[in-house]
Amino acid sequence: MALFALKRLGSMILVLFAVSVLTFLIFNVLPSGDPAVRMAGKQPTETQIEAIRVEWGFDQPIYVQYEKTMQNMFSGDMISYFNQLNVVEEIWKGVPRTFALAIGAAIIWMAFAIALGVWSAMRAGGVSDGMLNVFALIGISMPVFWLGALMNQYLGFELTQILGFELFPNGGYVEFSVSPFEWFHHLLLPWFALSVLFIGFYSRVLRANILETMDEDYVRTARAKGLSERRVMLSHVLRNSMISVVTLWGLDFAVVVGGGAILTETVFNLQGVGQYAADAIGQLDQPPIMAVTMFGAFFVVFFNALIDIVYAALDPRIRLQDGDTAL
Secondary structure, three states, rough: HHHHHHHHHHHHHHHHHHHHHHHHHHHHHHHOOOHHHHOOOOOHHHHHHHHHHHHHHOHHHHHHHHHHHHHHHHHHHOOOOOOOHHHHHHHHHHHHHHHHHHHHHHHHHHHHHHHHHHHHHHHOOOOOOOOHHHHHHHHOOOOOHHHHHHHHHHHHHEEEEEEEEOOOOOOOOOOOOOOOHHHHHHHHHHHHHHHHHHHHHHHHHHHHHHHHOOOOOHHHHHHOOOHHHHHHHHHHHHHHHHHHHHHHHHHHHHHHHHOOOOOHHHHOOOOHHHHHHHHHHHOOHOOOOOOOHHHHHHHHHHHHHHHHHHHHHHHHHHHOOOOOOOO
């Protein structure tokens, strides 16, 4: 088991290294990728551009630039090319906002997905099942930025004009330490905007899993023993049907934290890590893009490796397939 865990952690390090190299190379081979030219402003002279290259080390070989960039990132000394602010400090400022958005949305989409998935499976083939299927497909099909913009406009602005008071804030963020109620109030719309797609997808996956599990022999045996339908559903069917859903939840949560909420943060002006990345991409500012990419990649590969290790602990066959021993 220890060998299996070490292999997964080793592969995680290799993936992070590959992501860092690819991200660095992409922004150095772009046609307009020379940061010295962009930093020099409009109509710069060659002397100004060359002075910036020397000052920032852009005249060094690309492998030297990469090494310096990574050293600055892990030492916390990485500086943005454009606003001259410390990139690591700026990311840490946005981390609580991104985590608040991701955790709240993840709880909402999992709770609604379980409720709707179970309801739909118990009424498979009925009218309510068909209606839930339609609503799930609509939710999956709606882009989060479009849904967020509609919610922000009509629930955050138009509804306020009609009612004469603010039922839902029109974007922005309030720190939890300032006002827990306003923190919750300002995150309601972003939470639901980000959750809709996942609710539709997860409820469909859970419904299919439940219907498949209900035909298993151990479920029929439980019913034959006289167990109530509720106990059969909760203790046998739902418990086993949730395995793949929990796996998806872990990976999707990592993606959301690592930058999957970038559009939601931008629409609702939450000033989290995702919005910071969007601003950096607009300026082709390499240090923030590199740092945010590594931030997101870490969460994705970490959760992926963690899930593999947990599965291997629960099922020795996985370790055997990987060349490890069952012990």
